[in-house]
Amino acid sequence: MDSVYKEYESELPPQIIEEVKKHVEKNVSKPRLKKIMEEVYREYKQTIADPGESVGLVCAESIGEPGTQMTLNTFHFAGVSEMNVTTGLPRLIEILDGRKEISTKMTEIHLKKPWSGGKDITKIAKSIKETTFEEHINSIDIDMVELTMVIKLNEDTDIAPEQLVKILSKSVRAFTFKLDKENNIVVRPSSKDASLNSLYTLKEKIKTVWVSGIKGITQVLPVKKGDNFIIMTAGSNLKEIAKLEFVDLYNTTTNDIFELERTFGIEAARQGIINEIQKVIKTQGIEIDIRHIMLVSDTMCMSGSVLGINRYGIVKEKPSVLARASFETPIKQIIEASLIGESDYLNSVIENVMINQPVPVGTGIPTLIAKISKSKGDLK
């Protein structure tokens, strides 16, 4: 049997062969399989996109048209959690724009074996979450006469007061921190000429000092997905997460495309764009073939870094001056082109529309070669 499959290996995409294997009876005879493969091959050749097919425009239409049907309702609740994620049209725009800062970052942390079954799941989750001093503090009192400050700690914090003092002294200079008998932190200025004002600013600053967890992860939520537990987080910091021993890095993802690119490279970013667009489409109940999404994603990632679909990204990369000028900021494009002494070779669609020539896609590509007799009057 394998010899028949092998024969078509170079002719047919692997997933088609796989599917044939799935649908064909176990005890299929060789001539029958051959017949089937021939038929599949014929069918496949018929479904192939013709040379010249304007796949880009079809792709733009396929994504742009359902855009009018999407809701603007920004938020969608991921499961029964308080984590709400941007979806719908705003999210789609965000992805395709190639925005560096997205509005709601999210990671899905998959776990390695013992932990994925639910071992210490809440503890792990808690350890990831970023906490600042504010969460460990009960109150801060300022003694205006003595110019000291007393920080009363929360009783139920699981971090030792000594540890907190250490963190504070490390991140705040010009003040000394000491523990008193009731486990309160007493703050004194190191120098004598400190003012009351500096204490007040310090008070606010202390609240934001990082204590534990991973920076950027503002919320965590363990969720059971299928058989395994995963941790959903609001905020994202893949680099730090990757260092944790219980993380299954092969399945862990974020919805921040640029972070994917930074940590895993451009191929991961490409897949990330595809996944994120598909997520949006799914929540909106719209069907778009994956080929269109892949084409957009590939175009955005073609240059080796993620480019947005705007005048600073993909459009800027276009070789044609007129194509760039017809999109946005035409004057700037023309001025720059004139300085460089740029040439427009009229290779793409829009320039040829401008000068009334056939466009070089589809039926505009083939030309006829005919001998025209030089003597006049032949055509008359």
Next chain:
Amino acid sequence: MEVQPHKKIAQLEFGIMSPRFIKDMASAKIVTPELYDKEGYPVDGGLMDVRLGVIDPGLKCKTCGQKLKECPGHFGFIELARPVVHIKFINVIMDLLRCTCRDCSRILIPKNKIDKFRIQIEEVGEISGLTARRKTIKEFISALKTVNKCPYCKAKQFKITLEKPTTVIEDEKRLSPIEIRTRLEKVTDSDIELFGIRPESVRPEWMILTILPIPPVTMRPSITLESGERSEDDLTHKLGDIVRINQRLFENINAGAPEIIIEDLWDLLQYHVTTFIDNNVAQLPPARHRGGQPLKTLTARIKSKEGRIRHNLVGKRTNFSARTVISPDPKLQINEVGVPLVIAMKLTVPERTTEWNMKYLKEFIERGPGKYPGSNYIIRPDGKRKKITDETKEQLLEEIQPGYIVERHLMDGDVTLFNRQPSLHRMSMMCHRVRVLPGLTLRLNPAVCAPYNADFDGDEMNLHVPQTEEARAEAEILMEVQTQLISPRYGLSIIGCNQDAISGNYILTQPWFKVPRSEAIDMLSAIGIEDFSKFTTKETVTGKEIFSYLLPTDFNFKGLSRLYKDAPEDPDSVVEIKNGKILHGIMDKNNLGEGSGLLLRTLHKKYGSTAMVDILGKMYRLGIETLFRHGFSVSLSDLDLPAESHKEVKDILLKAEQEVEDFIAKYNDGSLEAMPGRSREETLELRILERLNRARDDSGRIVTKKSKQNSHMMNMVRSGSRGNVINLAQMAACVGQQALRGGRISIGYRGRTLSCFNSNDLRAPARGFIRNGFKDGLKPHEAFFMAMTGRDSLMDTALRTPKSGYLYRRLANALQDLKVEYDYTVRDAGGRIVQFQYGEDSVDVSKSEAGKINIRKIVRSVE
């Protein structure tokens, strides 16, 4: 017709025009701001000089000798008394001045470092463009230790600042454009190259204007007002200012006027030239008309949606098109369009006369423009158009011979393009065959509403008539409706039965549907079937038999109907067709509808698109014909519930509201446990929402079970032609919770939604739960909540349209030149490979089945 050589523009070059070039290109030197003399004839050397082209009928261009509309116009020039800065290049000029020596004009980078730097700068320029490139040079120079000294001539450098918009200050003294020009002149070609400027096409001193090109009059035509007065174009006004000031400046210089006066005039000249180029410079007051409205000068002409590029160059206008209101006509074929007679007599198709069709075409001329089907114009071989009138008719009939083109009226079967805006996808413009009909609206088969996204509440559509053989061929082969059946977006059919057609076929294929044979034949002949030789001879005919008669006799099919989900044991829940006969099964949306329409898709695959379109049209008409005879109307009583079910619904809702109150009580006494990761308030809200939605669903279930089962309303829901269970429940029982921003309606700052409730009332009715159904009517507060969500969704639509429109425009612009090459790679216009195989398997979605090849079917079909 004259044989013209076919030329193609291969390349456009951009650059800056040198003064020499401007002079060489110009056909007239402009010296006077006057436009016309006393007789109204353009003044020689004036801005409307006839050497610059003609805009008056009757005059001849002195440069090319052609008349109005033939002469493309010619440039002129004026010699500026003093050079001025070109506003668009001021930033480049500044960077060049800052980075070059004030004495020797060499770049301020020492010789030994320049080569290394060149590599670095090329890279920057490649990635981030010209502006970034200049910035890097500047930074590099300021990072050098010899900041203030030229590494070549050791001259001291001063700080140069720009006083916007055009004044250059060096060391508190002003640099005149003359000085700037002399400095730029001295910059060597190799140094310019470092800035990314190509010395072959651009010299930096050309950025200072000494000679100003005057655009031809044809691009600034004057209009004659009704009063006979002439009104000049904005550009002409501005040019007049420039010429006037320029002349004054000349005179003053020649007269040896004091420096201050000359400086003032020079500044004025600079102002006028700047606003001539761009009237929206930030620091300058825009030049205005007497009325105070700003002039529209060069930049404004090119820019933005209404500018030259997007309005005229990328957007084209057509003749031979029509537009009116559309209305439905299921009796038309799916690929036809009904054209009103009035339109058919205005739109024409050119037909070339040959020996063989001469007689035929003469008949059209004979009938002329007033009698259908006639003709409106003939075109002589030299391109002259002649109108056909009663007077010219005789003579034209004499004159006509092979080679003449007759523009005859639109007739049945002609190829046209039909379009509805917004044209969001390629199915928004499809090719339809003409069917000339009485009436004043364009008519289309309602089955093609889906691809156009059209309805008949006043929609208008456009019709275009292709005028050349090539265009007609492309329209027919690439754009005809049957070629567009499958949407390239998801690979399923976008055209199918809808609305009444589904309801009708649903009723037709019900087991109880039986009619006498005579009526069955009546029905079939009403939809356009004439051959009944193979029709059953039984006295009474079932609906399924009637439907089967539309199908090809060798057609086999097996599929599920919508009934399968609820009652899989019912034989009619599975559709089975053998040899073109329905054995069992009910036709509904699953089989006939758009998108999912499995039966249609199988027909399409097996018999091709033309046959499928034909069968679809017949099915459509059959459905409507069935309703026509059977009767179909919905009434209020369709929503009636038996008294006890009504009570049941009431109880469910009451119980739900009671439970909600229990939640609130629990919340208030603190015994409500928070869900993981949520606050207690949020938990309460979620619990309430979930409970109320369940109540709505429960009541909906009772409605579907207990309301009249065979009502037409129910038929619509069951068949999938319109409406769903939720709609039914909302009408009959309970509208349910109104959601605003992902939650119940919020209590706002005042602690309550409406003044009829107490503060901080968390119960269901106070937060947007509508207990009543539409049939019973809404309470005032309920109607108010309904209006709130209604308005919210209106806003949503209004805000979404421009956003998604812009996204679409960007996508289309970025992706439009990606195409599949002959080697099946996907490449962009620059030849860069985007994908090695389209979609990783080269499959064209519009030729596939939902993006795949149906392998199971192939395996099954192979014996």
